[in-house]
Amino acid sequence: MAMQTLATLTWLVALLHFSSPTTEEVKLGLLIPFKRTARLGYSFHRGELYASAMSIAVDHINQRSDLLPGKYVTFIWNDTDCEEEKTLQAMVYQLTQGVSAFIGPGCTCNTSARIAASFKKTMISYMCSNPEVSYKKLYPTFIRTFAIDTKLTPSLLSLLNYFNWKRVAIIYENVTKWIEMKTNVVKGLKANGIIVAQELLTHHTALYRPQNDSDYYRGILRKIKQEARIVIFVTDFPIAQEGMLHAYDENMTNGDYVFIIFELDQFQVGIKTDQPFKWFFSSHRSTLDRYDDVKQAFEAAFVLAVKSLSSKSYVKFTEELKIRSTDEPFNSKAYTGYLFQGSFLANKIKPPLYGAYLYDAVYQYAIALNKTLEKNQPATGEIIAKKMQNVQYDSILGYKIHFDSNGDAEFNLTLLDMRPIEKSAQHEMIPVGDFQIKYDNKTKKGEQIFVRRSGIAIKWPGGRTGPPRDSPECGFHGELCIGPNRKIRLGV
Numbered sequence: 001m002a003m004q005t006l007a008t009l010t011w012l013v014a015l016l017h018f019s020s021p022t023t024e025e026v027k028l029g030l031l032i033p034f035k036r037t038a039r040l041g042y043s044f045h046r047g048e049l050y051a052s053a054m055s056i057a058v059d060h061i062n063q064r065s066d067l068l069p070g071k072y073v074t075f076i077w078n079d080t081d082c083e084e085e086k087t088l089q090a091m092v093y094q095l096t097q098g099v100s101a102f103i104g105p106g107c108t109c110n111t112s113a114r115i116a117a118s119f120k121k122t123m124i125s126y127m128c129s130n131p132e133v134s135y136k137k138l139y140p141t142f143i144r145t146f147a148i149d150t151k152l153t154p155s156l157l158s159l160l161n162y163f164n165w166k167r168v169a170i171i172y173e174n175v176t177k178w179i180e181m182k183t184n185v186v187k188g189l190k191a192n193g194i195i196v197a198q199e200l201l202t203h204h205t206a207l208y209r210p211q212n213d214s215d216y217y218r219g220i221l222r223k224i225k226q227e228a229r230i231v232i233f234v235t236d237f238p239i240a241q242e243g244m245l246h247a248y249d250e251n252m253t254n255g256d257y258v259f260i261i262f263e264l265d266q267f268q269v270g271i272k273t274d275q276p277f278k279w280f281f282s283s284h285r286s287t288l289d290r291y292d293d294v295k296q297a298f299e300a301a302f303v304l305a306v307k308s309l310s311s312k313s314y315v316k317f318t319e320e321l322k323i324r325s326t327d328e329p330f331n332s333k334a335y336t337g338y339l340f341q342g343s344f345l346a347n348k349i350k351p352p353l354y355g356a357y358l359y360d361a362v363y364q365y366a367i368a369l370n371k372t373l374e375k376n377q378p379a380t381g382e383i384i385a386k387k388m389q390n391v392q393y394d395s396i397l398g399y400k401i402h403f404d405s406n407g408d409a410e411f412n413l414t415l416l417d418m419r420p421i422e423k424s425a426q427h428e429m430i431p432v433g434d435f436q437i438k439y440d441n442k443t444k445k446g447e448q449i450f451v452r453r454s455g456i457a458i459k460w461p462g463g464r465t466g467p468p469r470d471s472p473e474c475g476f477h478g479e480l481c482i483g484p485n486r487k488i489r490l491g492v
Contacts, residue, residue, distance in 0.1 A: 026068065026369065028362065029094035030054050030077035031087055031104030031112070034330075045127065047079070047106060048332040050355030052324040054103065056317070057362035068370050075103070075362075077329065082107040091115060100369075101381070103361050106354075109133055113142040122381040124365050124388075126357035131180075134406040141381030143388045143407035145360040145395075151410045152181065152262065153188035154448040155304060155435045156232070159260070159415065160194060162450040165470040169198040169228035171220060171243060173205060173235035182234040197227040205239040210286045218246040225252065230470050232260045237268065238282070241294065245287055248297035255300070255462025263305040264411070266353055273308045276421065276428035295418075295427055299461040303416040303429055311398020317359070318351050359396045360409075364388055390446050392437055402437045402446055415450070417458050432456050 032047035054075060061073050076097055078090035087105045091112060094102065101122040105112050109128035116123035117140055125144040133139045134148075160168065168189070172182035186196050200220045203213050221243070224231055231247075233240035240261040247253055263269055272278045280295045282288045309315075325332040335347045368387035372379050388403050395401045395412075402410045416429035432453055437446040452458075460466065474481035 024070065024072060026071050026073045026366075027097065027099050028058075028073065028075040028365070029091070029097070029099035029102050029104075030075055031080050031090055031094075031102060031106065032077060033082035033106045034079040036081045045082075045106065045352070045354065046334070047354075048325070048330065048334045050321060050351050050358060051077070051330045051332060052321050052327065053317075053355040053358040054362060055324055055327065055330075056320055057359045061363060061366045068366055068373070073366060080105055080107065084108055084111060087112050088115065095119065095121075100379070101365055101384070103358070103365070104128075109142070113139045116381065117141045120381045122365060122368075122384045124361040126361045127354055134408050136406055141385045143361075143364075143385050143403070145357045145364065145401075145409045146354075147401075147409045147411045151404070151408060152264075152304075152413075153185050154404075154410060155413045155450075156185065156260070157188060157192055157194070158435060158448045158450045159302075159304070159433075160189075160230070161192075163467045165230045165258075165467075166193065167195040167197055167228055167470040168230040168232055169200070169224045170196060170232045170234055171200050171202050171224075171240075172233075173203070173239055174201055175204055175236075178234050178236070185232070185234060198224060200224070202235065202239060202243065205236040208239055208242060208284075210242070210284050214246065217243060218249060221246045221250045221252060225250065227476055228470070229257045229468055229472075230260070231257060233262065235262075237261060237263045237265070241280070241282060242284070242287060244297040244301055245290060245294050247300070248293050253297045253300035253461060255460060255464045256468050257300055258468060259301040261301055261303045263303055266306050266309060267350070269305050269308050272429070277426055279303075279418075279429050280427070298418045298427075298429075299459070301418070304413050305416050305429075307397075307399055307412050307414050309397060314356065314396060314398045317396050318355070321351050321355050322347055353397075356395065356397050357409075360393070360401070363396070364393055364403075367393070390439075392446070400437075402448075404446070410448070419459065430456070432458050 032051055033045065034047040034051065054077070058073050058075055061067055076094060076099070078093060080087040080090055087107070088111065091102065099121070101124065102116055103124055103126070105125060106127045108130060109125055110130055110132055113123055113133045120141065122141050122143065125142070125146060127146050128144060129146065129148045131148060133142045170182060170186065172178050182199065186199060189196055200223060202217055202220060233243060244259060247257070247259060280291060280298060282294065287294065322335045325335050335349070337346050338344060365384070368384045369379060371387045372384050377383050385407055389407045390403065390405050392400045392402050399412055401412050404410055413435055414431045415433040417432045418427050419430050420427050434451055434453065435448045436451050438449045439446050
């Protein structure tokens with residue numbers, strides 16, 4: 001394999017003197033795993049479900065007279081099968097065809113991003129999650145519209161700062177993804193003056209069994225009571241939900257503690273928004289039998305969730321994506337016929353979000369190239385990529401997304417709090433705040449800040465009118481008090 005990769009790189013070097021595309025045509029090269037995505041493990045990564053987003057984006061760009069005037073955007077594409085060697089071979093072919101930039105790849109991207117940089121070509125990925133490519137000294141032409149999990153810290157930090165919480169405990173799931181995320185969160189919080197009092201490991205969501213694991217999990221909550229009042233679940237939503245039930249049993253949901261939970265699955269957010277009872281629903285019978293206790297426990301919880309996909313523009317986009325999936329050059333049959341042995345119409349399934357990320361990748365490249373040409377700058381990959389750093393853009397998802405200083409898209413999260421549904425015994429989680437970007441006039445860098453939604457109050461448990469302190473007045477071990485009446489207030 002190493003020899004084949006070396007041979008591929010040798011072929012690439014031989015292409016250094018190939019002519020550039022004509023001045024009129026801007027040709028893009030799409031790298032996409034069209035049918036096979038075994039390395040990623042989920043069928044919804046298949047490009048046949050969303051490839052037509054490329055055609056839609058190109059058409060929308062060409063229809064605008066103010067965007068790349070005098071240019072005409074075209075594209076070619078190759079199926080990578082989610083394999084690195086096929087990706088590199090596709091890049092060789094696309095370079096010989098004179099592409100201006102690469103859209104993709106859809107899977108791992110370290111090697112391909114280095115090659116793109118060596119040829120001074122911008123590479124914008126709509127799926128790659130490798131954290132290494134954020135390092136601009138090695139990957140100066142790489143950008144991504146896919147928000148990776150390491151980008152949670154800015155939102156979390158701005159929320160903690162808003163409520164002046166400087167001490168937290170973290171419960172994290174025994175899964176590589178969440179372990180790595182916890183490491184990044186802890187690093188980011190500590191770098192900004194937040195004390196992480198405890199980092200406690202809980203079970204893998206899929207392996208958790210209440211009858212076997214409840215005592216251990218409840219023990220974690222008992223430990224936290226001794227060291228922190230602000231608790232962050234760096235886990236999948238279901239295992240955090242189980243933790244809230246244990247917090248209820250430990251009398252930690254009466255107002256003295258706050259729990260922060262993530263829901264990063266946009267599909268699940270949509271389901272729970274449409275069917276609010278599912279915020280408190282459990283697949284474990286013993287937990288489901290205590291549905292009302294779980295619901296009451298959520299009075300002490302905030303949920304940091306990706307925004308639901310409710311905009312008219314996104315709905316229209318997904319319908320067009322399905323209709324055009326059968327068109328040239330993709331000729332996809334993903335939305336034709338029936339699924340599940342004829343019991344479900346294929347055109348009723350929702351396209352995966354990668355279609356939106358792909359559309360955004362193409363469209364934002366066109367905008368960045370346009371900015372470059374307007375300033376009469378050389379249209380090199382690095383210069384174009386810099387136009388997609390520290391900027392906000394209007395996503396086809398229906399809301400603004402921020403590219404950070406590395407050109408990584410950040411999550412657009414909203415803060416949810418529990419409310420009773422009028423004229424119903426049910427409850428729902430409603431948005432009470434959002435995260436906006438504030439730009440520094442000197443550095444021009446963007447920083448996330450938490451902004452409360454007007455007219456919507458946060459309902460604190462236990463009759464509180466405001467947030468709890470992150471520590472008892474005398475500290476967790478009486479270390480801030482001397483004698484019955486005298487108190488030492490540190491940090492004032």
